Amino acid sequence: MSDRSEVPLAVKVVVSGGLGVGKTTFVGAVSEIEPLDTEAAITEVALGVDSLDGVDAKTTTTVALDFGRITLEKSIVLYLFGTPGQDRFSFLWDDLVEGALGTVVMVDTRRIEDSFPAIDYFEERGAPFVLAVNRFDGAEEFDTEEIREALGLDAGVPVLPCDARSRASVRDVLVAVMDRVIDVHRKAGRRTAALARG
Amino acid sequence: MTRPPDADGDGPAEDAGGAEAMFVRPFIMTGGRARPTRAEVRLETLVLAAPGASDAPLEFEERRLVELCSAPVSVAELAARTRIPFGVAKVLVSDLMTSGLLVSRQAEEPHELPLDLIERIRDHVRSL
Numbered sequence: 504m505s506d507r508s509e510v511p512l513a514v515k516v517v518v519s520g521g522l523g524v525g526k527t528t529f530v531g532a533v534s535e536i537e538p539l540d541t542e543a544a545i546t547e548v549a550l551g552v553d554s555l556d557g558v559d560a561k562t563t564t565t566v567a568l569d570f571g572r573i574t575l576e577k578s579i580v581l582y583l584f585g586t587p588g589q590d591r592f593s594f595l596w597d598d599l600v601e602g603a604l605g606t607v608v609m610v611d612t613r614r615i616e617d618s619f620p621a622i623d624y625f626e627e628r629g630a631p632f633v634l635a636v637n638r639f640d641g642a643e644e645f646d647t648e649e650i651r652e653a654l655g656l657d658a659g660v661p662v663l664p665c666d667a668r669s670r671a672s673v674r675d676v677l678v679a680v681m682d683r684v685i686d687v688h689r690k691a692g693r694r695t696a697a698l699a700r701g
Numbered sequence: 702m703t704r705p706p707d708a709d710g711d712g713p714a715e716d717a718g719g720a721e722a723m724f725v726r727p728f729i730m731t732g733g734r735a736r737p738t739r740a741e742v743r744l745e746t747l748v749l750a751a752p753g754a755s756d757a758p759l760e761f762e763e764r765r766l767v768e769l770c771s772a773p774v775s776v777a778e779l780a781a782r783t784r785i786p787f788g789v790a791k792v793l794v795s796d797l798m799t800s801g802l803l804v805s806r807q808a809e810e811p812h813e814l815p816l817d818l819i820e821r822i823r824d825h826v827r828s829l
Binding site: 507508509510511512513514515533539540541542543563568570572573575576579580581582584595598599601602604670674677678681682684685688689692 | 727743744745746747748749773775777778780781784785786787788791804805806807814816819820821822823825826827829
């Protein structure tokens with residue numbers, strides 16, 4: 504018999520950043536499964552309509568999705584979803600991001616500005632994120648505090664170096680995300696408790 | 702008024718045997734609804750077919766979804782396997798849950814997860 508208790512709980516961490524920053528490599532370093540090719544209705548741009556009238560449904564388009572799965576225990580599965588780097592798929596972000604525990608924003612120090620849209624997106628939503636500075640051969644070494652300053656990040660946002668090819672390094676970044684999630688969760692809890700006391 | 706109502710563009714495509722006839726607007730499958738009714742249906746949500754779900758009278762796409770859920774599977778993977786767009790798959794899965802044909806134990810929002818569960822997840826990740 505199937506019932507709810509047989510279905511694992513799914514939690515999600517989002518991996519974001521500019522095109523070519525290493526998201527696919529990052530997800531692949533820890534995932535049990537291959538990335539997915541999915542169809543996206545380009546009508547999804549027109550969210551909020553409740554009728555086909557006025558929906559300009561031209562076609563669907565194939566998106567290669569950075570999609571990873573890690574079975575943490577029988578009843579808990581962690582999914583990793585990468586946000587597509589190309590602007591034309593930006594309408595997918597809300598679907599990919601909704602309900603995420605936390606986010607990794609990856610940055611390439613040779614093209615630091617490519618991470619701005621992702622940082623803006625997660626800051627605006629007040630979503631917990633960490634910044635992972637991916638190492639590329641030939642890239643100048645930067646101090647993580649210099650990068651925090653350059654990006655104007657909040658002091659609470661962890662900035663850490665990362666090698667997306669290394670499982671251990673990816674694991675460390677994911678632990679940092681979870682620590683950040685717990686930190687934000689605790690602070691929110693304290694705020695609620697303080698309000699309750701009046 | 703015997704003229705076919707093609708002037709408004711809603712009439713049947715002129716070459717019904719050609720590519721036009723193959724075209725199905727993605728949200729036709731959901732009756733035009735673009736949003737799932739259940740907030741807990743997200744791309745990572747795992748769903749499983751309820752007992753007897755395969756006997757229920759269902760439309761083609763919903764039947765395929767139920768058939769693929771003999772073991773827990775995420776909405777994202779269902780969408781990929783059926784070539785149904787994400788947004789459409791979310792609406793269909795949500796409907797099937799409301800009908801009791803698919804089950805899940807997803808929380809509506811991640812902030813509803815208890816802190817000790819989040820800490821347990823962190824500890825699992827640390828031991829990867």
